[in-house]
Amino acid sequence: MIMAGPANLLSRLNSGSGNGSSRREWLLGEAYVALHTLAGSWADVLDAKNLVLKPLKGAMTNHVYECHWPQEAPPHGGVRRVLVRIYGDGCDLFFRREDEICTFERMSQLGQGPRLLARFSNGRVEEFLNARTLAAADLRNVTISSRIAMKLREFHNLDMRWPQAPKLWDRIQFWVNKALEICPSSWHEEFQLDNIKKELTQIQAWFSKFKGIVGFCHNDLQYGNIMMNETTEDVTIIDYEYASYNPIAFDIANHFCEMTADYHSETPHKLDNSKYPDYQERFQFIEAYMMSSSALSISTLRVEELLEEVESYSLMSHLHWALWGILSATFSDIDFDYLEYARQRFQSYFNVKSSLIQIDGCT
Missing domain, CATH: 3.90.1200.10 (Aminoglycoside phosphotransferase (APH), C-terminal lobe)
Structure with a gap:
C-alpha cells in the first residue's frame, strides 16, 4: 500500500480501534518521520515522502514492516528497501531493549546481520538484506x-x-x-x-x-x-x-x-x-x-x-x-x-x- 504522508499512513495501515492500535499509530507517525529523514539523505530517492509500507507476517514480539520508495533516479537502478520495527508492548518483561540494541550494533561491527539505520522512541529502521x-x-x-x-x-x-x-x-x-x-x-x-x-x-x-x-x-x-x-x-x-x-x-x-x-x-x-x-x-x-x-x-x-x-x-x-x-x-x-x-x-x-x-x- 502506498503512503503519501503521515495522515494517510495512519488511517490506511491501522484502521482498528483501542489503546493498542492508537499507540501503534502514534509510533508509526514517528517511524514516518524517521523514514522521511533517512530517505532525504539519499540522492537516488526522488520523493522521500512517497513511500510504501507493508506489514510482514510472522513476528510475535514486534510489529515489522517492509518499506520502499517507488520513485527513484538513476543510477541506483533498484528499489531502496528498509525494515521498520515497532517494538511490542510489555517487552521489558522479556529483555532490556538497550541490551538488544547493543547486541544489534555489536553484530554489525562483527559483520553479522543488518545495519542499524535509524532509531525512534520505540522502534528502529534496519537495513533490508538481499536475502530471503x-x-x-x-x-x-x-x-x-x-x-x-x-x-x-x-x-x-x-x-x-x-x-x-x-x-x-x-x-x-x-x-x-x-x-x-x-x-x-x-x-x-x-x-x-x-x-x-x-x-x-x-x-x-x-x-x-x-x-x-x-x-x-x-x-x-x-x-x-x-x-x-x-x-x-x-x-x-x-x-x-x-x-x-x-x-x-x-x-x-x-x-x-x-x-x-x-x-x-x-x-x-x-x-x-x-x-x-x-x-x-x-x-x-x-x-x-x-x-x-x-x-x-x-x-x-x-x-x-x-x-x-x-x-x-x-x-x-x-x-x-x-x-x-x-x-x-x-x-x-x-x-x-x-x-x-x-x-x-x-x-x-x-x-x-x-x-x-x-x-x-x-x-
Missing part, C-alpha cells in the same frame, strides 16, 4: 540445515565483549515470578506455576551433569529469524531480542523444537510434534555443527554426547516459551493465540520432564 527469509519447510532441507548448523557454531563463538555467565536460569526464574504476579489465578493452577517455581533449583542441579558449554546463543532460532542469500547461499541469523550467553545445547534444542511450528499457516499458534526432527536429522545437524570448527573428523561418540545434552535441554525450551506465551497473553496486541500456544508448550514440558527426571514432591 526461510520458510518452515526449508529447515528440513539437508543442505540448508547443515548451513544453519555451521552458521550457528559461528554465532556461538562470537566475541561479544560481555560477561559470559548463562542467563537461562535467571530468566526463567524471573518469568515464573512475573507469571505468578500478573497472570490470573486460574492459570496458576492450570499450568502448575507454584510447583514449577519450587522445583527449578532441583531441575537446574540435574542439568549440572552435562558439560554445559556456554556460547553466545540466539535463543529464538525459528525459521523466520534465518535468511539466506539465493546467489551465494550464505546464511544470516537476524533478530537478537532474546540473545544472550547460554548453554549451546539449549540453543540447538530450541531450534529443533521450532521445527514443529509454522507461523505462516492458518493456525500459527499450533505446533505439530510429528515434525520434530528424527534421530538422523538431529545427528546430521549436530555433526555439521561440530565439524564446522574442525578439519578433523568428529567421532560418533562426541556427536551423541552433545545430542543427549540437546535432547535434555528441549525441556527448558518448552518451559521458556510456555512462560513467554502466558506472559504475552496478558498484554500483547499482536494477532496470535499466545495462551493456546503456551498450553502446548507447557504440555510438552510436562511430558519431557516425566521422561527425563523425577522431582520429589512435584508432579
Whole structure:
C-alpha cells in the first residue's frame, strides 16, 4: 500500500480501534518521520515522502514492516528497501531493549546481520538484506540445515565483549515470578506455576551433569529469524531480542523444537510434534555443527554426547516459551493465540520432564 504522508499512513495501515492500535499509530507517525529523514539523505530517492509500507507476517514480539520508495533516479537502478520495527508492548518483561540494541550494533561491527539505520522512541529502521527469509519447510532441507548448523557454531563463538555467565536460569526464574504476579489465578493452577517455581533449583542441579558449554546463543532460532542469500547461499541469523550467553545445547534444542511450528499457516499458534526432527536429522545437524570448527573428523561418540545434552535441554525450551506465551497473553496486541500456544508448550514440558527426571514432591 502506498503512503503519501503521515495522515494517510495512519488511517490506511491501522484502521482498528483501542489503546493498542492508537499507540501503534502514534509510533508509526514517528517511524514516518524517521523514514522521511533517512530517505532525504539519499540522492537516488526522488520523493522521500512517497513511500510504501507493508506489514510482514510472522513476528510475535514486534510489529515489522517492509518499506520502499517507488520513485527513484538513476543510477541506483533498484528499489531502496528498509525494515521498520515497532517494538511490542510489555517487552521489558522479556529483555532490556538497550541490551538488544547493543547486541544489534555489536553484530554489525562483527559483520553479522543488518545495519542499524535509524532509531525512534520505540522502534528502529534496519537495513533490508538481499536475502530471503526461510520458510518452515526449508529447515528440513539437508543442505540448508547443515548451513544453519555451521552458521550457528559461528554465532556461538562470537566475541561479544560481555560477561559470559548463562542467563537461562535467571530468566526463567524471573518469568515464573512475573507469571505468578500478573497472570490470573486460574492459570496458576492450570499450568502448575507454584510447583514449577519450587522445583527449578532441583531441575537446574540435574542439568549440572552435562558439560554445559556456554556460547553466545540466539535463543529464538525459528525459521523466520534465518535468511539466506539465493546467489551465494550464505546464511544470516537476524533478530537478537532474546540473545544472550547460554548453554549451546539449549540453543540447538530450541531450534529443533521450532521445527514443529509454522507461523505462516492458518493456525500459527499450533505446533505439530510429528515434525520434530528424527534421530538422523538431529545427528546430521549436530555433526555439521561440530565439524564446522574442525578439519578433523568428529567421532560418533562426541556427536551423541552433545545430542543427549540437546535432547535434555528441549525441556527448558518448552518451559521458556510456555512462560513467554502466558506472559504475552496478558498484554500483547499482536494477532496470535499466545495462551493456546503456551498450553502446548507447557504440555510438552510436562511430558519431557516425566521422561527425563523425577522431582520429589512435584508432579
